[in-house]
Amino acid sequence: MNIINPALAGVLTGLVYGLMALGLSVIFGVVRVVNFAHGEMMTIAMYAAVVLFAALGLDPFVAVLPVAIAFFAFGYVIQRTLINPFVTRPEHSQFMLLVAVAIIMVNVLLMVFGPGARSVQLDALLEPIELGPLLLDRGKFLAAGVACATAALLFAFFRFARTGKAIRACADNYLGAKVIGLDVKKLYALTFGLGSACVAVAGGMMILLVDVTPTLGPAYTLLAFVIVIVGGLGSMPGALLGGVLIGVSEALAGLFIAPSAKSMASFALLILVLLLRPQGLLGKKS
């Protein structure tokens, strides 16, 4: 049995997962709020890509830009208005807030689009890419490419841009950041916006790989958690690594055990990592 091709497909899907989880990780790393509505935001981005494709004929690779900008604005506003008062509240309180947001998101999607599955089919993506003996799905390959490029942009922003450095300062030392006069509230909102934009791009790419239904949200939320915990909560490279690991383990579990057992492999991996290295593979000890 050829396991290289499925494993490679797992790596490519995993990079898109990784970008989704990166959004969660960035938000948690800075704002210290776990976004329990993350997967729901992902499905909204997927529907946005479906709508733009159906209504305007926009290819998801193009549609991803306006969707990401809209999500950035949405994330900025929701952090400023809804989430900011909760930053200092206990975890269960934040959890309840975002669960309520998630419930509203899932069901608004259900009201608007109905329970059926939607997808985007691009004829240009049907032809696979041949690399010697390897056979790559063109859609997955391009989606993974976009995911990597977006992640690289984000890394560069945090490494080199003034605002990016300021955000990292907030994450490292909240009080210190306030003392030197950083506008922490604004930087938090920016961070939530950036995290949301990551999810938007990941969703726009994911629609090339899977069909979307409104109830897919909670499963993606869980997936994002698993990835981020495996990679290390708050670690940006960790999110990508976690995504790839989960992508590969899903692909291999689907191949060797049963397709229905694929998320079991991810949860087993999660339990293992939590026990052996609770801070995650690339996480720092707190």
Add this chain to the structure above:
Amino acid sequence: MNRATFLLAALLVALAALPAFANSYVLSVATLILFFAYTGQAWNVMMGFAGQLSLGHSLYVGVGAYAAAGLYFHFGIGPWAGLWLAALACAALGAAIGFLAFRFGISGVYFALLTIAFAEFTRIGFDHIAALGGPGGLFLKVEQREHLDLPNLRGPPAMFYYLMLALTAAAFALCAWLLKSRVGYYWQAIRENEEAAQALGINTFRYKMVAVLVSSVMTAVAGVFVAFYYSTLFPEQIFHISRSIEIILGPIIGGLGTLFGPILGAALLTILADGITELLAALGWEFPGIKQVFYGVVLLAVVMFLPNGVWPVLARRLGLAQRSASRGAA
């Protein structure tokens, strides 16, 4: 007799008399309220008393339900015996999760995610157990619903109602006692400041384990009830994360760490959900999902404006708040 005891006795009498007046619809809603009050109380022992956030309590409901239902289905062993297996299985699972988490210093968000992971893992596992029906579900035979057959938990809706009422009352009494016991004070110390509790010589590992065990066994009992009340079990439904969320909504909305919070929260949420359904039906607005949107909006409002839940506010109004302790016992 103080005011709280009097109100409690009045409530109990009213609830005991309910089946004489209520129709079957009201009775089923009341049974559901009591179910969530009971499971909420069980969850509250872990989170409200000892401060350990579990988001995977559907695990104990599901395993408890499948344990008792499996024994009944395959061997004809009745629920009262099955209860022991259910309790044992859930205690073992709770002990495993608690041991792994607390030994390795996993807490807060990480602990919550570990509990989700175990519940999800088990859900998918049960999808692959053919002897228990797999994803197609397990169906218990219902010979009759007319006359009382307590040993096999078969009978009219009122039987299930009284059973749930007795469980809820017992859980309330147990929690009231626990909260005032030595263990209860240890839990509250751990909840408020674990390091300080440890410094005072409290074996925090042991008492966190006790909290998980009490909570998981209490929830297992609810699982047995679910199995025989509904007589159908699907892994996809019973282990689903939304079941865990339903369980914890009541205590959080009602008032975390309080004795009345889980009961009040369960009543408010169940009545709210049913009220919204009725209202929307009356208005003719019956789109799929619209009910949950309203539910989500109300939830959002409660979380934003009543961060400590409804009970502390209500208790003050009723003149029942003895102390102004922030999350203290009510």
